Amino acid sequence: MVNDEKFVEDIVDQDDNFSQWYNQVVRKAELADYAPVRGCMIIRPYGYALWENLQQKVDARFKETDVQNAYFPLLIPQSFLQKEAEHVEGFAPEVAWVTRGGGEELEEPLAIRPTSETIIGNSFSKWIQSYRDLPLLINQWANVMRWEKRTALFLRTSEFLWQEGHTAHRTPEEAEERTRLMLEVYRSFAEEDAAIPVIPGRKSENEKFAGALRTYSIEAMMGDGKALQSATSHNLGDNFARGFDIQFLDADSQRKYCHTTSWGMSTRMIGALIMVHGDKSGLILPPRLAPYQVVIVPIWRKEKEKEAVNELVNRVEKMFKGKVRVKVDRSENTPGWKYNEWEMRGVPLRMEIGPRDVQNNNVMLVRRDNRVKEPVSVDALEQRLPELLEEIQKALYQRALEFREQNTYTTDSYDEFKQIIAEKRGFVRVKWAEDSAAELAIKEETKATLRVIPFDQPEGGVQGKCIYTGKPATCEAIFARAY
Amino acid sequence: MVNDEKFVEDIVDQDDNFSQWYNQVVRKAELADYAPVRGCMIIRPYGYALWENLQQKVDARFKETDVQNAYFPLLIPQSFLQKEAEHVEGFAPEVAWVTRGGGEELEEPLAIRPTSETIIGNSFSKWIQSYRDLPLLINQWANVMRWEKRTALFLRTSEFLWQEGHTAHRTPEEAEERTRLMLEVYRSFAEEDAAIPVIPGRKSENEKFAGALRTYSIEAMMGDGKALQSATSHNLGDNFARGFDIQFLDADSQRKYCHTTSWGMSTRMIGALIMVHGDKSGLILPPRLAPYQVVIVPIWRKEKEKEAVNELVNRVEKMFKGKVRVKVDRSENTPGWKYNEWEMRGVPLRMEIGPRDVQNNNVMLVRRDNRVKEPVSVDALEQRLPELLEEIQKALYQRALEFREQNTYTTDSYDEFKQIIAEKRGFVRVKWAEDSAAELAIKEETKATLRVIPFDQPEGGVQGKCIYTGKPATCEAIFARAY
Known part of the structure; x- marks a missing residue:
């Protein structure tokens, strides 16, 4: 199209x-x-x-x-x-x-x-x-x-x-x-x-x-x-x-x-x-699983620029053949349209190659996750590109971890628990005395379910009372609304 | 077991x-x-x-x-x-x-x-x-x-x-x-x-x-x-x-x-x-598809031989890791039992490693397809073993091709055609004027079906009459009993 x-x-x-x-x-x-x-x-x-x-x-x-x-x-x-x-x-x-x-x-x-x-x-x-x-x-x-x-x-x-x-x-x-x-x-x-x-x-x-x-x-x-x-x-x-x-x-x-x-x-x-x-622009795929890890967008305005750009595009494509999953978007769409499409489809790294890049023996790399741009010399590309993919992989994990930590609550009060579930998003970690009836009651009252009793428990055992029954707690459990 | x-x-x-x-x-x-x-x-x-x-x-x-x-x-x-x-x-x-x-x-x-x-x-x-x-x-x-x-x-x-x-x-x-x-x-x-x-x-x-x-x-x-x-x-x-x-x-x-x-x-x-x-001893798998391309059978009689044999077995296993699909049979079965089992399961190449091999810095390779034995020095193994697998791959193809050629007949007589189908095994290649009724009649009379009209046809077209209808032949066709 x-x-x-x-x-x-x-x-x-x-x-x-x-x-x-x-x-x-x-x-x-x-x-x-x-x-x-x-x-x-x-x-x-x-x-x-x-x-x-x-x-x-x-x-x-x-x-x-x-x-x-x-x-x-x-x-x-x-x-x-x-x-x-x-x-x-x-x-x-x-x-x-x-x-x-x-x-x-x-x-x-x-x-x-x-x-x-x-x-x-x-x-x-x-x-x-x-x-x-x-x-x-x-x-x-x-x-x-x-x-x-x-x-x-x-x-x-x-x-x-x-x-x-x-x-x-x-x-x-x-x-x-x-x-x-x-x-x-x-x-x-x-x-x-x-x-x-x-x-x-x-x-x-x-x-x-x-x-x-x-x-x-x-x-x-x-x-x-x-x-x-x-x-x-x-x-x-x-x-x-x-x-x-x-x-x-x-x-x-x-x-x-x-x-x-x-x-x-x-x-x-x-x-x-x-x-x-994902974010508001669409998918963001982790490099290790992404169908295309890098999308190359060739850029030229005048027909006479085309040949030199394509020569570099082909050279870079060949450089990574069998090593990195590279997609070259050679369609007739405009560069802007291609940026939007491949952002939306979550390709971790975009490589822009235009006439000026050819002149400078450079390419421009743009990260999908934080949109940071980095010009890289063609000679350094074979080393820098895989590094960048690893950096993105780690950054995605780190961002998701921080999001989870920011949205995880602890409370000893069932009233507060209900309030968090109703008004906020995320996980609530509570003291718990394993009890199926209490669990079902909580689900009925809040729509939150017991997701998991984490392996990671306080050293020396849990002190205190179960958030719902008041019985001596036997573990900490995580409740949340779930898919 | x-x-x-x-x-x-x-x-x-x-x-x-x-x-x-x-x-x-x-x-x-x-x-x-x-x-x-x-x-x-x-x-x-x-x-x-x-x-x-x-x-x-x-x-x-x-x-x-x-x-x-x-x-x-x-x-x-x-x-x-x-x-x-x-x-x-x-x-x-x-x-x-x-x-x-x-x-x-x-x-x-x-x-x-x-x-x-x-x-x-x-x-x-x-x-x-x-x-x-x-x-x-x-x-x-x-x-x-x-x-x-x-x-x-x-x-x-x-x-x-x-x-x-x-x-x-x-x-x-x-x-x-x-x-x-x-x-x-x-x-x-x-x-x-x-x-x-x-x-x-x-x-x-x-x-x-x-x-x-x-x-x-x-x-x-x-x-x-x-x-x-x-x-x-x-x-x-x-x-x-x-x-x-x-x-x-x-x-x-x-x-x-x-x-x-x-x-x-x-x-x-x-x-x-x-x-x-396959043959009377069981499967023979082509090296390119075989789950195990090589099976190593360690051999020793006395406990004191065991260590040296295992050392060489492990060294060879490591040599091919990620390159050739090697199975080491470390079970408690006898070597003879292992030979029979892995022959039956069609592993293309067997490697025997015993105390004498250790002494001579050798291994014994035995082909599944023709049972030819070849002692190979450990130093030459990295080169010789993949070569041998390729030789086996080609030999299997060649043998199957010869078998097919030996069992492919041509005839212009429908009586002879019926005799071949009834008494021999294999393909019969005949002149044919495409005709569905004739094809069904042949199936009814002989149980042979028209398998394929090969791309490979006589240059300049087919001369002569259809084996069944006597009409001018338009092609050559292959008939056979089929799975």
Whole structure:
């Protein structure tokens, strides 16, 4: 499209209407589209490239911990879902059912997997014979389906993409260790690659996975102060092992149940990237995940300038081939239009190359995050550009961390708690005596939920009373309104 | 598993029962398993690693031709499937239908995608406005479902993994060019990476894709002489553009229909790898796709030898880290058991390291394809080992090509044709006057189908009569029994 006008009609201000801002950015940046099937989404090439980069980073981290990928069937027999009582209760209302196939009614309806503990548990029971077969460490990248009434692109869609890891272990201790290890993998990915500071910790009984012994999560604060659960890791105890008869012969010749775990991260993470880093001009993508890390905008007015500019553009493009993800915008749009478009699409670094730059053997680099301009000599570029990308990566993390700290409150008064939740944005950290009824009452009264009981607790234990029940507090917990 | 016995009970001879051999190898090598849902399969880690390597190679080849990945919904409204008449007729009998979701009966049944021309066509109609938006070059890696009555692991399963490319173009010529380009991508992948010689060409009217103008395919000969269609590329003309209103405003200000293509390759290719290269001892994997390119087997008898052997094993492992996919088998099994296991699992090269090797600063390399042994000095290893892998890659291709040539017949007599098909294995190349009724008659009489009309035709055209109708031949065609 040749277009001299400003590319985007103004995007709504984040502070005025965050969810509208989010939707506009997702659509305008061509990350995703609504599908003709209600609640489903189309991930467009720019959004999918982001997902591919995320996959690559996460997958490499999994493989470093000896996890292997595999693939299990999309369809799960109804009877399988029913083998773990809490699990079926949790997921049955959200299931899509296949009832006809190949022109015939099926004898048993088949669920489109909402998650695969059951069908993978069935395989584990066949593959595992002896303690020598343990641990079994499997992951799959797959689509899953949970029929949702209210949907939002990336954040909550009926079909979404994710990875789900499933492991089986000899002892409860090993299962717990693996559950925590995978949470740490997610934490390091989120903080190092996605530049999103997260709070790792344990979920309450109310919020844990249907069928789990314990659920851990990493929680992140979005740009509007709401929480987003960014990944979860579940210690399933022997619940699924009993449901699916996953047993092994131990060294002492006793048959024992395995202890299993599962853990997942989804396309939701893309929603988090958008909501943590974006600003009023649109997306800001962390360099390690950005589909394009640098966009080059060639600039000339007169035809005779064109050749020299293009020569330098091509030289720089070649310099970084295979090393940095560079996009050269050679379209017929004006430079101003290109600046706006690639700012809106969140490319971390813009490189302007015009006739004067050619003369000075320079290029102009412009950071997306703080708009700071830096002329760099072509000779220094190969060193300076990757440095700058790392600086942006770190700056994004730092900015998000400061935002979270500025918007995290502590209080011992439930009245103040209610006031903060109603009038401010952010997290509230309180003393807590774990109590499901109190938790539900708070949700009812304030819409805030217990996001996580952070691993990071006061040394020597918590002193004082629970903010709601007045009972002796057992921990500190974080409450917030959440996605 | 500690096990001193020979790892595998003897695998059945390929010549005695090829399909039983195939099944045994798939199961014993732990490539895949049948799923509890009829017709579906579980791809085990070793099989999935093969798929990942294939994906990586194919995806890189796509991206070199400017294709971008995206993701479209799993579920397709019934009404969409019905918009292209031949398409729905072709696929409706194989569709699995979702009729319930979130506890309610759906108003319109949703098909699990058997292929995505329709749902992607719907998006294309929204994304394409002007000729400047063309060509649009999209691919997705996804699962699809076609309800199959008779299934075989990798070759024909109700759910399978594949990639499906979808493109839209301004002119019929550009669409045809892209259709042929993608077939060429598949050919080069098959021959260079999978070491499978293939015959590229056009499908007959009977065998073309439901809704296509023309279908091209690459056909490969399996170890039993049967044909396997390994990938297809379809020129869809404006059939889907008319069904889904994919129009663009051309430079002459006229609204015109796009010309679209689609093209796909699936987990079937893993079946081809097994059936082309395998032998009576099991799999033989081409080095470029093998999950492990080299397996190191440490050998010692006395405990005091162990340390020196391990030192060299670790040194060699480190030497190739990040360069060659090396597996060190440190299990407690005997060396003989390990040889059998890794031969059966098709690792291209085995490296034996024992006390004498340590003394001589040597390792012993043993090729899987021809069992030739070669002692290599440790100092020469970094150079020699990658060379050997390339030699194996080429030898596998060459062997498969010779096998195909030895088992390809030509004849002008239909009686002889019938005799070849009944008594021999392989391809029969004949003169042909394209005629769908004759093609169906031949299938009925011999079970052989027209696999492909090769691009490679006699210079100056075909002289003589059609083998079946006696009409003047228009081309040469290849018939065979097929998977």
